[in-house]
Amino acid sequence: MLTPEEWxxxxxxxxxxxxxxxxxxxVAFALAWILARGTFPGKVLLDALVHLPLVVPPVVTGWVLLxxxxxxGVMGAPLxxxxxxxxxxxxxxxxxxxxxxxxxxxxxxMRLSIEAVDQRLESAARTLGAGRARVFWTITLPLSxxxxxAGAVLGFARSIGEFGAxxxxxxxxxxxTRTLPLAIYSALQQPGGExxxxxxxxxxxxxxxxALVASEVLARRMGAGHxxx
Amino acid sequence: xxFDLALTKRIGTTEIAxxxxxxxxxxxxxxxxxxxxxxxxxxxxxxxAGLLRPDAGHVRVGGETLFGDGVDVPPERRRAGYVFQxxxxxxxxRVRGNLLYGAPRGAEIGDRLDFLGIGGLLDRWPRxxxxxxARRVAIGRVLLSDPRFLLLDEPLSSLDRPRREExxxxxxxxxxxxxxxxxxxxxxxxxxxxxxxxxxxMG
Numbered sequence: 351m352l353t354p355e356e357w358x359x360x361x362x363x364x365x366x367x368x369x370x371x372x373x374x375x376x377v378a379f380a381l382a383w384i385l386a387r388g389t390f391p392g393k394v395l396l397d398a399l400v401h402l403p404l405v406v407p408p409v410v411t412g413w414v415l416l417x418x419x420x421x422x423g424v425m426g427a428p429l430x431x432x433x434x435x436x437x438x439x440x441x442x443x444x445x446x447x448x449x450x451x452x453x454x455x456x457x458x459x460m461r462l463s464i465e466a467v468d469q470r471l472e473s474a475a476r477t478l479g480a481g482r483a484r485v486f487w488t489i490t491l492p493l494s495x496x497x498x499x500a501g502a503v504l505g506f507a508r509s510i511g512e513f514g515a516x517x518x519x520x521x522x523x524x525x526x527t528r529t530l531p532l533a534i535y536s537a538l539q540q541p542g543g544e545x546x547x548x549x550x551x552x553x554x555x556x557x558x559x560x561a562l563v564a565s566e567v568l569a570r571r572m573g574a575g576h577x578x579x
Numbered sequence: 580x581x582f583d584l585a586l587t588k589r590i591g592t593t594e595i596a597x598x599x600x601x602x603x604x605x606x607x608x609x610x611x612x613x614x615x616x617x618x619x620x621x622x623x624x625x626x627x628a629g630l631l632r633p634d635a636g637h638v639r640v641g642g643e644t645l646f647g648d649g650v651d652v653p654p655e656r657r658r659a660g661y662v663f664q665x666x667x668x669x670x671x672x673r674v675r676g677n678l679l680y681g682a683p684r685g686a687e688i689g690d691r692l693d694f695l696g697i698g699g700l701l702d703r704w705p706r707x708x709x710x711x712x713a714r715r716v717a718i719g720r721v722l723l724s725d726p727r728f729l730l731l732d733e734p735l736s737s738l739d740r741p742r743r744e745e746x747x748x749x750x751x752x753x754x755x756x757x758x759x760x761x762x763x764x765x766x767x768x769x770x771x772x773x774x775x776x777x778x779x780x781m782g
Contacts, residue, residue, distance in 0.1 A: 473630050474667040476654040478681030478724045488680075492671045 352549060356533075360553060363510050363529040366441055370448035370509040371502050374456050378501060381453075382460035404454040408514025415447055415519040443520035444527040448509035456505035459569065463497015464490070500568035507561030511554065530554050582610060582728070582762055583639035585647075586626050588619070595619030599779060608776030609754050609761035613768075618782030620764040621664065624730045627762060628661045629654035640728055640760075660726025660759070664733045666713040668705035674716050675701040681724025692719040694752045696745070711742030718749055722757070729753060731763040735770055750774055 352360065381400055385393065403411050419426040419437055429435055437443035467490050475485045513531040520527040522536060534550045537543035581601035588595045595618070599610070612620045625631035627638050629645065629652060637647025645652045668677050674697065678688055688701070695715045705713060714734060721729065734750065735743045751774065753759050765771055771778050 468667075470663070470665075470667055471669060473654070474661070474663060475669070475680065476630070477628050477657070477659055477661040478720065479655050479658070480681070481653070481655050489669060 352553075353546075356546065356549060358525065359528060359530060359533045359550065362441060362525070366445045366448055366529050367506045367509040369442070369445040370452060371456075371506045373445065374449045374452055374505055375498075375502060378453055378456040378505070379460055379498065382457045382464055382501075385457070386461045386464040400457050401454045403451050403515075408451060408512075409518045411450060412447060412515035412518025415443075415450065415515065419443065419446075419519070437520070439520050439523050439526060441526050444512075444516050444529060445509075447515040447519045448512040448529075451512045451515050452505035452508040455508050456501040459501030459504055459565065460494070460497050462569070463494040463500070466497065467493045496568045500565040503561045503565040503568065507558050507565075510557055581641065582627075582760065583637070583642075584623070584627065585636040586623060586633045586638070587635050588622060588626065588631065588633050590619070590622060593617065593619055595622050597623050597779075597781060609750070609763050609774050611771045611775035611778045612762065612764045612781055613766065613771045613775075613778050614781035615766060620766075620781055621732050623781075624661065624732050624762065624764060627657075628659045628730055629657050658725065658727040660721035660724060660729040662714075662717050662721055662729065662731045662734050664736060666705070666717040668708075668713055668716060668720075670705055672705075673701070674703050674705065674708070677705065677716060678720050678723055680720060683725065686723065688723065692722065694756075695719050695749055709742070711738055711745055714738065714742070714746050715749060718746070718753075722753070726759065728760040728762070731761060733764055733766070735765070735767070747773065 381396075385397055385400070416423075416438075418424050419429070421427065421430060421436065421438075426436065426438075429437070435442075437446055471493070472485050472489055475489050476482075480488065510529065511531055512529070513535070516527060516529065517532055517535075522528055522532045528536065530550055530553065534547050534554070537547040537550065582599055583601045584597060584599040586595065586597050597612075597619075612623060614620055622631055626633045626646070627640075632651070633646060638645040639647070640657075644650045645657050668674075669680065672680065675688070678692070678697075678701070679686060692698070695718060697712065697715050697719055700708065700712055700716065705716070708716065718734070731750065735746055738746060747770070750761070750763075754761055754774070754776075761774075763774065765774075
């Protein structure tokens with residue numbers, strides 16, 4: 351059984367993952383749409399930039415975020431001036447780091463689903479009197495839903511597992527930024543912390559497995575040949 | 580209402596050119612675009628529907644310019660009833676939802692589609708329909724969108740003989756009873772002979 355402290359860690363992780371996904375979803379869908387349907391100079395570069403967090407060492411991503419959101423950073427200064435808030439050492443910062451790290455996987459799943467939508471159906475809808483906006487809301491979006499959900503679930507799982515960028519960006523603050531992986535790391539640094547590490551690791555594995563299975567099932571609903579795994 | 584078309588379009592190495600002047604047999608009934616595969620018959624329909632932009636020329640239907648002279652009316656405002664070669668039914672909508680997709684808000688199916696014999700299919704999903712049923716639903720969907728004219732792209736292809744006869748009769752009904760001008764593509768001489776009031780050879 352989990353201790354109250356461990357339950358707190360699990361709930362914080364779920365909160366960070368949920369907020370990260372809420373932030374990521376619209377951005378990821380817009381990027382996925384542009385990459386799936388757009389033809390413009392620099393598309394390859396945009397594609398590479400979106401996927402960058404997947405291949406760059408997470409500590410680098412965390413450091414870049416730290417520089418950007420520091421009190422005098424390009425993002426931190428206006429946030430402080432306009433809203434009087436800072437995300438440093440706070441769970442909102444952990445959610446931001448998780449969102450950035452989850453973006454490539456989320457975009458990838460959504461892009462596949464948008465590419466899988468038969469554009470001949472969209473043409474048929476246009477000839478039936480639907481303008482571009484109506485075609486998007488009534489044809490493209492509903493047919494992309496399995497991929498959007500798959501991307502969201504996958505991104506959520508990635509967010510919960512985020513470690514390197516989070517610890518670099520917002521440190522390892524109990525109750526604020528100590529999510530599951532950071533708590534496991536902390537437990538392993540303490541004598542006698544193995545039992546806690548085991549329990550939290552078990553929960554991490556179970557959550558990740560459930561998310562992967564769910565996203566794969568959703569991706570398969572998009573049709574033959576589409577897999578997240 | 581008559582078709583007045585002058586179209587040129589290069590797609591890859593294929594040069595598509597068609598001139599169809601208004602005249603007897605073009606204003607009413609069915610004008611058949613007849614020719615072998617690959618000469619651009621479907622591309623002509625796409626240009627009339629606004630789905631493909633011609634390199635030059637004009638598209639006029641019933642005296643109204645849909646393309647040319649600086650005009651390019653978007654597909655959703657052309658009121659072209661386009662029945663594609665494949666039914667293109669929306670897989671996430673039941674037959675009823677498909678039929679009413681292009682209909683005015685609040686419209687009902689009523690008895691206008693009785694001649695298609697699809698009244699018993701309304702609650703079915705498109706994936707459960709046979710080829711002939713799907714084709715008739717596609718025709719019904721187009722008719723409920725209140726088209727000014729019809730574009731039919733090989734509407735009888737890949738149907739067995741009984742289903743072909745059903746759809747053939749539906750096209751004759753639209754031509755003779757509903758009196759909708761039809762521009763239809765086929766490479767089947769028998770279809771061209773039976774349905775066409777004028778046959779235009781391409782290629």
